[in-house]
Amino acid sequence: MENKITFQGVLSEGIGIGLKNAPSLLGAVILWILTIWIPYINVGTTIAIASIPVALSEGRVISPLFIFDKKYRTIMGEYFMLVGLMAIAIVPAMFFLFVPAMVISMAWCLAIYILIDKQVSPTQAIVQSNKATLGYKWTIFGVQFLLGLAAGIFGSVLALIPYVGPVLNICVIIVMMVAMLGCNGVIYRKLVKEEA
DSSP states (O other), X not given: OOOOOOHHHHHHHHHHHHHHTHHHHHHHHHHHHHHTTSTTHHHHHHHHHHTHHHHHTTOXXXXXXXXGOTHHHHTHHHXXXXXXXXXXXXXXXXXXXXXXXXXXXXXXXXXXXXXXXXXXXXXXXXXXXXXXXXXXXXXXXHHHHHHHHHHHHHHHHHHTSTTTHHHHHHHHHHHHHHHHHHHHHHHHHHHTGGGO
């Protein structure tokens, strides 16, 4: 079996894509915050924010205005059904010392992206995500763990700096979130889009 994603490959390409799109991502989040109080529109923009890695998987700079595309509002029911189905399985799995919940979470981590991008049913999205991540859960977990660990270490060190520490800490969190979104975009492209 060929290795579709590697730890180093996802990190290097994902961080680059994320940083290249940082201004657009910040713009999209600001627009989302500004519209969160508008009924109906807020659901579409929230679904769009959840699908950012799908847009990043194309490797180009995205427009922050993509969150207003009506396609995100048209899949509202399917989106909430998918999130509900995932919660029904993951929450009880947490009672078994978190390991089954982590495995299920890694297996289904691409389901929302597949639902939005491929326009399939919620159950099909879960099944396709499970198949796509087969054999790659450790790589996906490792990328997420390393970025989270790096954010924690840098954040802790920077918090010790008087006065500017909290501001630098916020900057580190933003950079790590942007990097995580870029890495998720690479994982989605390599495991789902390029396999289609």
